[in-house]
Structure formats: C-alpha cells, structure tokens
Amino acid sequence: MTTTSAFLYRDGSRGEAVLLDELMPDLGAGTFAWVILDDPTTADMVPLANAFGLHPLAVEDAIDPSHGPKVEFYEEQLLVIAKVARLEKETLRYRQVAVFIGPHHVIVAQHGQALGSEALRASVEAAPELLKRGTGYALYSILDQIVGSYLPVIEAVEDHVLDTEKHMLTAPLDHAQIAALFGLRRQLILFQRILNPFSDAASKLVDANIPNIDEQAVPYFQDIAYQIMRVENMVDGLWDVVTSVFEVNNLLEQQRQGEINRKLAAWAAIIAVPTAISGIYGMNFANMPELATRFGYPAVLVLMLGISLFLFMRFRQSGWL
Template identity: 35%
Template sequence: MIVDCAIYRDGTRTDGPADFSDALAEARATGDAFLWIGLHEPTEKEFELVSSEFGLHPLAVEDALTAHQRPKLEAYDDALTVVLKPVFYDEATDSVSTGELMVFLGDSFVVTVRHGRGAGLGVVRQRLEKEPEVLRHGPAAVLYAVSDAVVDAYVEVAAELQTDLEGLEADVFAPNGADAGTAARIYSFKRQVLEFRRASNPLTMPMTRLAGMGVPFVPERSRPFFRDVADHLARANESVDGLDRLLSDALAAHLAQMGVRQNDDMRKISAWAAMAAVPTMVAGIYGMNFEHMPELRQWWGYPAALLVMGGAVVALFRLFKRRGWL
C-alpha cells in the first residue's frame, strides 16, 4: 500500500495533486522539486500503477515485487535502482532478522518500496524534512537519508551482537562452561552473523559507486554524503568480520576444552580400572587353588592376601592422585 506521497520543493514539503502523473508533471515543471512516494509490500496491481507512471524498467519492477534480492545498484535508462537490506535486532530472543528496501531514483521522483518487518521510513522522512539544506539535493537526498539510516542500524546491531558475544565467551571459558549446548549456541550465533554479513557486505560496492563518479541521477555535490555512508558501512563490516573471527576462536576453544575434559575423564576411568584390576588379579590367582601354595594352609594366608590387595590399591591411588589423574 502507499504509505506517503509528497512533493518537495526547494527543500520543503508542499501539497500537490493526488494523481501521480499530475504530481510528477508539476514537480518537473518547476525544476527545483521532486516527488517522493513510499510503499509497503505493494501488490502487483498497486505497483503497476506506480511503475507505469514513472516508466520503471520491467526487471526493476520484478525485483520490487518478488523481493529476496541482494544489496545492489542497477542503472537503467529512466531510473536508478538501489536494493538495501535493513537489519533488526530482537532483544527478546537475542536474534537478528533482515528486511528489504528498494529505492528508485529518476528525473524529479523517488519511489521507496519496503518489504518485511521493522520500523518504516516515517522517521527518516520526518528527520529529512527538518533538514531542508539536504533536501535541496533532490531525489539523491532521499537515497542518502535511507542508506544512512540502514547503515546506522548496522552499527547499532553490531554493538548489540558484541555484547551478546561477550556473554557467550564468559560461558565458554567458565570452569564448567564446556558442554554440548554451548556448541549449538555458538553455531546459532554464527548463523546470525552470517545473515548480517549477507546484508552488509554486498552493500560496499553500491556505496562506493554512489560516492564516486558516473552514477546517473546522483549529482556531484551529493557524493560527499555517500562517502560518509560508505565510511560508516566499512566500520560496520569490520565489526561483523571481527565477530565472525571471535566466534570461530570461541568454537575452537570450546572444542579444545571438550577434548581436555574427555582426556581427564579417560584418565580417571583408567586409574579406577587399574585399581580394580590388581585385586582382581590377586583374587584370580588364589582362585585357582593350587596345591603347592604354602600360605594356603597358614592362618595368615588369607589376611596377607587381603593386605596385599589393599596395599596395592592404596599405592596406585596415591600415585594417580599425585599425577593429577584423580
């Protein structure tokens, strides 16, 4: 559905015709105005009304309707298409999810199409309307504001994930932290980081192109804004890459701890087995009841055998205890 539609003239929002075609014609006639239409998960019929008025390329229209696109920048004859992947952090479940946002830039118009959950672009629009000097840059100002909001959210989500990682590391390196559930938590965390990277890393190339030269519908005076966004994006990507490396190290440390604990358990089992084997051996020998065993007919024979077995067990116990096996 259409969330908002307005004409911006000389950096100020103004009332315009309700019809798209008339509003676009009025914006182009003045020369210092542009039309901004915001849509949320439009149906094919709803978006066809918009695309036909602005002459959007069929491939761009298909991308906008199907969603599930990677962050990218495509330049067509009549419009520039930019795909963004907003990232959201759910504090209740400590999980990361993504949405999709497409921005169409053309001659005196900009169309934003949002898919998925999360806050809309109303906050971005309100903030931009308070900065007329930025809005005077035309449709490129909207692309900058939307991109800046998405990338700033990347930085915030990366900070939240860093906090979660610190808690996970504390559990991994706790005295009794190495258990089977920890590996599942680390793997789940890595999946979230991977989802984050799929949203942030591919956006590097589009932001680099927007900050450079040769991109249609983006005036030269607007490029410094996109360089600022590219700088923030680089910082977010560095944070995500650092999280991924730390998670790999935490997983390796966890597996090493599990191996150490298994070795400790095996040493303990071996020590107790050895202590049980000596009395079993002595008892087995005496159980054969050979006739020529002098102590069999002596009153001290049975106590002596018990004493030998007990002494051997105590000696082995002290030996294993001193070596740290028990």
C-alpha cells in the first residue's frame, strides 16, 4: 500500500502539510513542496505529473523498482535514480530511490522504505541553511543519505572477510566457509554493478549545466562523487582481499597436504627397513647370514632398530617428521 507525505518548505523550514491535489507548479520564491511516496504506483504519480509536468518516461522509470542508477534531464526537470544498500542476514539488499527535482518541488519515490519518510526528512531538515538555498541542495542532502548507507555495509563485509582471513591462518576453511566467500564475492560484483552507473550519474551532476543546481552547489555534488569513488575503491579492495583469501587458502591447503605426504613417505621408508630384513629371514633358506651365530638374531634386531632410528632422526632434522 502506498503511503504519501507532502509538506511545503519556506526558507529552509517545514511548513504545513498539503494534499497532492492542492499542489501547484509555482509556489512562490523561497518555497517548494517536498513529497515522499513509498512504493508508488502509476495512479499515485498522476496528480504529481499533472501538477509539475513530470515526463511520462521519468514517471515510468521511477515506479520501476528494478531500474538502475541514472541521471536524466527533462527541460527544467531533473530525475536522479539511486540504490540504497542494506545488509540483511549476511545478504546485500538494494532499495530504489527516485528523486524528481524542479524549481518548486522535490518528489521522492522510494521502494521498500529505502530511507524512511520521517527519518529522511529529519536528516535533511537538520541543515536548514542548505534547504533554504533551493531544491538542488535538498537533492544533495538526499544523495548524501543514500551514499551514507553504503559505509556500514562495507564495514560489516570487511569485518567478516578479516575474521575469515584470521581463521584461515589457523585452520583450513570448511565447505560452508568457502561457499560463504563465493557468495560474498558474487555480492561484491553486484555491488560494483550498482556503484558504477551511480558514479557516472554523480559525474553528470558535477560536469553538466544542470537545471535547479547553481554553481555554488557544484562542490557539494563533487563531494558526493568523491564519496562514491571512495566506496568503489573500498569494494575493489574487498574484492582483492577475498580473492587473496581463496589463493592463500589453496596454498596453505597444498602445504598441509605436502606435509602429510612427507610424513607418510618418511614413515613408509622407516617401516620398509625392518620389513625388508624380516622378509628375507622369513624365506627359510638353509644358508642365511648369521643363522649359525649365537647372537645373530639379536644382532639383526639391533641392526633393524638402529637403521630405523637413524632414518627417523634424519627425517626429523629435515622437517619431514
């Protein structure tokens, strides 16, 4: 079910609530309407499209929760689509936020309570000096909230990877841990597919002659672009760490298998000596070494034990045992 909240803002402060049917394209200097819709439908967007002349293609993109991040210009209208990231039960989930910006309106169409209506308003209203400058600065504050959702996700994933890395150095990773790392690597790929178009969109906000964003606002959007680039670098770094964990785990596993093979080979060599000698004496030939000697049998036992001890010490010194 769609929930909607709409308020007028004058000189950076929230004013009275308004109905969508009451909205007008020209609200006067220093005044704009900020509308937030949760899980909007085409019918929900009709009064807003009529009031502010929203482009039909922009409306279509905004109500599609699977649309990728982008920036589009429609004369005096600006549409920005971005994704909020959340870590839910060790899985990255994305919620879409579409923001329409005009001279006298800010329309946020979000899916799955991506940012929360009141929480978003409260966060943006915490900087009234920015809000009073116009709708472009409201867009900056909203994008700042979206980019801010990425950092806790990155930190949580980073902690998980580092814990796995520490465990790997003490014991080999089991099947469940390896499967979890593969899943994490796949999620990082999907995250990169979200960040790359978002980074391109942020670059448009910096470089283009954009409606409703004045020159004084450009440094703010440069900050957004920098934050996205920073997150991209962090994701790339995590990708490298996850890949190195796989490689090091394989090397350690090969090393452990090599140690086991060396130990088996060493013990096989040690056991082969008494086995070979006792096998010869077990053939029951009439003429055999030391059969007529009084201490022949003990001497052979001492010989087998001595050779075995000698081999054991040599293998021990070489690190095979």
